[in-house]
Amino acid sequence: MTTTATGFFTDTSVCIGCKACEVACKQWNQLPADGDFFSGRSYDNTLHLEATTWRHVAFVERSQRLSGQSTVRPFSWLFLSDVCKHCRRAGCLEACPTGAIVRTEFESVYVQPDVCNGCGYCVVCCPFGVINRREDDGRAWKCTLCYDRQKAGMEPACAKACPTDSIRFGKLEELQQHARERLVELHRLGVKEAYLYGMTFEDQPGTEGLNAFFLLLDRPEAYNLPPRPAVPTKGAAGSWGIMTVAVAGMALAAVAAVGEGDKK
Amino acid sequence: MNLLRRKSITTGREMNPHTAVLTGEGAQQSIRQPQPDSGSKVELWRQVPSIPGKRQLDYYRLPLVKEPVWIWSVPLYFYVGGVAGGSALLAAAAHGRRSLRRIASWCRWFAFLGTTLGPALLTWDLGKMQRFFNMLRVLRPSSPMSIGSWSLAGTGMLATLTLVQGNSDNARPAALGAAAGGLMLSGYTGVLLGNTANPLWYGTRRTLPLLFTASAMASTAGLLEMLPLNGREEKVVKRFGMVGKIGEAACMVAMEREAAVNPQAAKALHEGKGGALWQGAKAMLAAGIVLSLIPVKSPWKRRVGGAVTTAGAICLRFALLEAGKEAAREPQATIEAQREIYDREGARRSSLG
Numbered sequence: 001m002t003t004t005a006t007g008f009f010t011d012t013s014v015c016i017g018c019k020a021c022e023v024a025c026k027q028w029n030q031l032p033a034d035g036d037f038f039s040g041r042s043y044d045n046t047l048h049l050e051a052t053t054w055r056h057v058a059f060v061e062r063s064q065r066l067s068g069q070s071t072v073r074p075f076s077w078l079f080l081s082d083v084c085k086h087c088r089r090a091g092c093l094e095a096c097p098t099g100a101i102v103r104t105e106f107e108s109v110y111v112q113p114d115v116c117n118g119c120g121y122c123v124v125c126c127p128f129g130v131i132n133r134r135e136d137d138g139r140a141w142k143c144t145l146c147y148d149r150q151k152a153g154m155e156p157a158c159a160k161a162c163p164t165d166s167i168r169f170g171k172l173e174e175l176q177q178h179a180r181e182r183l184v185e186l187h188r189l190g191v192k193e194a195y196l197y198g199m200t201f202e203d204q205p206g207t208e209g210l211n212a213f214f215l216l217l218d219r220p221e222a223y224n225l226p227p228r229p230a231v232p233t234k235g236a237a238g239s240w241g242i243m244t245v246a247v248a249g250m251a252l253a254a255v256a257a258v259g260e261g262d263k264k
Numbered sequence: 265m266n267l268l269r270r271k272s273i274t275t276g277r278e279m280n281p282h283t284a285v286l287t288g289e290g291a292q293q294s295i296r297q298p299q300p301d302s303g304s305k306v307e308l309w310r311q312v313p314s315i316p317g318k319r320q321l322d323y324y325r326l327p328l329v330k331e332p333v334w335i336w337s338v339p340l341y342f343y344v345g346g347v348a349g350g351s352a353l354l355a356a357a358a359h360g361r362r363s364l365r366r367i368a369s370w371c372r373w374f375a376f377l378g379t380t381l382g383p384a385l386l387t388w389d390l391g392k393m394q395r396f397f398n399m400l401r402v403l404r405p406s407s408p409m410s411i412g413s414w415s416l417a418g419t420g421m422l423a424t425l426t427l428v429q430g431n432s433d434n435a436r437p438a439a440l441g442a443a444a445g446g447l448m449l450s451g452y453t454g455v456l457l458g459n460t461a462n463p464l465w466y467g468t469r470r471t472l473p474l475l476f477t478a479s480a481m482a483s484t485a486g487l488l489e490m491l492p493l494n495g496r497e498e499k500v501v502k503r504f505g506m507v508g509k510i511g512e513a514a515c516m517v518a519m520e521r522e523a524a525v526n527p528q529a530a531k532a533l534h535e536g537k538g539g540a541l542w543q544g545a546k547a548m549l550a551a552g553i554v555l556s557l558i559p560v561k562s563p564w565k566r567r568v569g570g571a572v573t574t575a576g577a578i579c580l581r582f583a584l585l586e587a588g589k590e591a592a593r594e595p596q597a598t599i600e601a602q603r604e605i606y607d608r609e610g611a612r613r614s615s616l617g
Contacts, residue, residue, distance in 0.1 A: 246478070254357040
């Protein structure tokens with residue numbers, strides 16, 4: 001059944017912060033508007049990924065130079081188009097009690113809107129803070145990696161709209177190959193701070209790698225990405241073990257208490 | 265006038281229904297009115313955000329993970345489920361004992377009512393209430409909530425059966441089954457909260473199952489203490505409750521210590537709404553313990569002790585939810601816990617390039 005895994009490689013070194021991806025995503029997926037809102041945080045009025053916002057461009061203003069930069073004042077402006085990471089081990093998918101969240105034939109993580117009953121457990125289980133439940137719609141929503149477009153052999157709307165190819169869509173192996181080449185090229189040009197975020201299992205053992213990975217120029221937390229995310233259900237066995245010990249004690253206490261009260 | 269205008273906005277999509285068709289992946293998503301900021305209560309910044317010379321340690325202090333969306337009915341269910349679990353267990357332990365017939369019957373009722381009210385409370389929180397039955401659509405062992413849903417449904421059925429069968433010998437298998445399910449109900453909520461990306465809950469995932477189990481015992485005993493008990497029954501409730509109350513107190517102290525490893529997350533247990541509820545729960549639990557330790561035989565002392573313990577146990581559940589929300593709003597709580605491991609791995613990562 002499985003065809004080839006596809007994903008996004010978001011290269012922040014060429015992102016210009018035009019938000020074409022945000023607009024293309026909203027328009028293609030016919031997502032509701034969020035209203036006019038001025039945040040005062042650089043040019044970022046979207047602020048975070050949301051149930052109605054499946055692409056979000058982060059604007060990082062720093063009072064420091066990028067390597068190779070020769071401005072008088074130390075200043076650099078970093079952009080990142082954030083998206084659902086479609087983790088290879090996904091916290092939302094493993095937490096979903098209804099089976100609404102599934103892995104598609106493209107290895108992406110997809111929420112079936114006709115199954116989701118809005119229990120809200122995926123919201124607290126996503127280590128990236130991507131998925132959310134809408135108050136008035138009642139269901140959880142997030143990026144589908146344009147499942148409908150992929151089915152028709154098209155690339156996702158955001159990647160299609162990106163004017164600098166900062167968002168690249170393709171087969172995972174090809175993307176990884178390209179990302180490695182790009183990293184070597186950047187390092188050769190002197191951009192030593194460039195690194196890949198979450199591309200492989202080794203990069204991010206907590207999620208076993210991301211299908212939508214990034215090339216970053218600052219620490220992950222500067223972009224509001226977790227430095228070392230882990231799928232929370234990975235440690236569930238230990239918690240179940242502790243619970244077993246606890247309830248065994250509880251059962252013993254009940255038997256002892258009843259025995260005490262019954263004898264005379 | 266304003267109301268009228270609000271009503272006319274239905275989808276938030278500026279589309280002409282005669283020329284455009286809603287077929288996209290997000291087209292089913294309905295909203296009554298566009299919300300300027302629906303995710304979290306983000307405070308507006310009216311001044312220049314960049315702070316010269318300061319290293320950016322997070323993204324404009326915006327939350328990194330989403331805060332829980334659960335409403336009041338979920339923490340209330342945590343209490344009701346705990347009482348149902350403890351009652352099912354006591355009912356099975358006292359099953360067939362003539363001198364404890366009355367308390368066993370009460371416990372069967374509590375187990376039945378708890379497992380009936382519990383699903384209703386959980387359904388009340390669902391975004392799509394009419395789809396509550398989807399909870400039993402699949403069994404996903406990786407999801408504590410899936411396991412919990414099945415346990416709740418199973419325990420509910422067995423508790424009903426036990427209630428119908430009463431104290432007869434034939435009822436023993438059903439009573440034992442309900443007790444096993446009750447043990448699950450008492451503890452699984454701790455596993456459910458502990459295995460999330462929430463910095464406070466994830467940071468205390470070792471003590472949470474213990475805390476919920478101990479508190480389930482204390483809650484059950486607290487409720488029974490408020491009923492008219494005879495000497496034998498009082499003895500059972502007191503022994504069972506004492507283990508639970510002392511255990512709950514110990515677990516609360518242990519949880520504070522476990523949370524203190526990540527000071528940014530632990531703040532939520534001392535400040536704000538969550539902190540107030542947590543401190544309140546502690547105080548009420550302490551009062552409950554003191555009251556049951558006073559060596560005076562008085563039904564009113566017992567009843568007040570039971571009421572205080574019950575209020576403390578409910579308060580504890582709400583404290584955990586509120587503190588979890590508070591911790592999720594603090595980005596450093598999420599980052600701080602991961603930074604150390606990240607930096608340790610830094611050397612290897614930079615050599616990759």
